[in-house]
Amino acid sequence: MTGVDISEEMVKTAAENAEKAGLSHKVQFMLGDSQCLPFKDNTFDVAINECAVGIPDDSQKVLNEMVRVVKLGGRILIHESTWRIRLSQEEKDEFAERYGTTPLEFDEWRAMLEKAGVKNIVYEFEQWSKPEMFWKIRKDRDVKHWFFTMTIPEKLTTLKRIFARYGLNGVITVMKNERVFYRTVLQRKLGYALFKGEK
Numbered sequence: 001m002t003g004v005d006i007s008e009e010m011v012k013t014a015a016e017n018a019e020k021a022g023l024s025h026k027v028q029f030m031l032g033d034s035q036c037l038p039f040k041d042n043t044f045d046v047a048i049n050e051c052a053v054g055i056p057d058d059s060q061k062v063l064n065e066m067v068r069v070v071k072l073g074g075r076i077l078i079h080e081s082t083w084r085i086r087l088s089q090e091e092k093d094e095f096a097e098r099y100g101t102t103p104l105e106f107d108e109w110r111a112m113l114e115k116a117g118v119k120n121i122v123y124e125f126e127q128w129s130k131p132e133m134f135w136k137i138r139k140d141r142d143v144k145h146w147f148f149t150m151t152i153p154e155k156l157t158t159l160k161r162i163f164a165r166y167g168l169n170g171v172i173t174v175m176k177n178e179r180v181f182y183r184t185v186l187q188r189k190l191g192y193a194l195f196k197g198e199k
Ligand SMILES: C[S@@+](CC[C@H](N)C(=O)[O-])C[C@H]1O[C@@H](n2cnc3c(N)ncnc32)[C@H](O)[C@@H]1O
Pocket: 004, 005, 006, 007, 010, 032, 033, 034, 035, 050, 051, 052, 055, 056
């Protein structure tokens, strides 16, 4: 299994996590851009992208690349932020700016996958979009409210790092963005869709 991320820090963390889990002999992590993957055509059985198709400038290129590197008959899987209701372009743009990724409508994701050459697409949408799916992501404990997704020490460490890099305004912006994000989820405007298909 090979993992790719554009951030050196994320590649390092992934390798450390694999080491801790005793899986280093099965996985490798590399620095790379998902819009231009450093692999030959038809290399892998499966390509998975979990919430990182909407971040780069060209999401279509990301999907095209996933299809390119998968063998004929191989599987392509994405899990992506997806609008649950129709919103104005203005509201979508403001949210994307705060969130750092570009959610799309369900039909838009499907059309892009088809354009990339993904066939026999199946999906799950409603079950991934329940608000609690956004904070029940801890393996170590049960989280009942989004505010407690991170522990207090984790929050403090994160805010300290943001402060060091972006100052007080950065901290205020991040806290405001977090509130806007969860409000959008609670208003059932934003969900997650899981798509699976074949090359
Ligand atoms: C929302 S996170 C994905 C979360 C991840 N699936 C997990 O479970 O931790 C998005 C990741 O995409 C990476 N990323 C952003 N643009 C990228 C690009 N062009 N190529 C590869 N990775 C990219 C970021 O560095 C970040 O680690």
